[in-house]
Amino acid sequence: MFGPLGLSLAPYIRSSRTLTRWVKPVANWYVNLSGYRKLGLRYDDLLVEEREDVQRALTRLTPRETYDRAFRFKRASHxxxxxxxxxxxxxxxxxxxxxxxxxxxxxxxxEDSERAVWDQVQVERR
Incomplete structure (x- = not known):
């Protein structure tokens, strides 16, 4: 998602071969410039953990994924x-x-959006 409206140019860029050929090298350059791969981190390690949805998603990781994530953070901080x-x-x-x-x-x-829909359901008695 991009911005508060949830708009993203990614599907449009992926649908065009010409745009993909122009944008892909810039995207790769940017990822290499950010340097997180040089520390052994993955892109999802950079997600802001303070967000409620990310915190709930972290509880759904397998024990192995949780261990690997903690190892990557410890190694990167070291x-x-x-x-x-x-x-x-x-x-x-x-x-x-x-x-x-x-x-x-x-x-x-x-699940949150489905819960919001179900929370607003009006029950009528006959």
Missing amino acids: LSVNHVDLPKEEWLKPEEDVRYLKPHVQDVAS
Whole structure:
């Protein structure tokens, strides 16, 4: 989603080969510039945990995913304190940067919207 209205240009850009060829190198450059992969983090590790939907989604992770997430954070904070990056062969590769938390966040959001609809249902007595 983009902005408060939930608008996103991503589907439009993905539908056009020309736009994809123009935007993809810039997107890759930006991801490399951000440097989170150099610390071994995944994109979903950067989601703001203070959001209620993300907190609820974190409770749905498997024990292994929770452990891996905590390990990535500890390793990244250790590297950050020492002002070093992982060796280049240990950097997270783009194909390994899988969105593990996004499906859970989307499930939480859809459950919230469904709950809001059901909370507004008016029951009529006959």
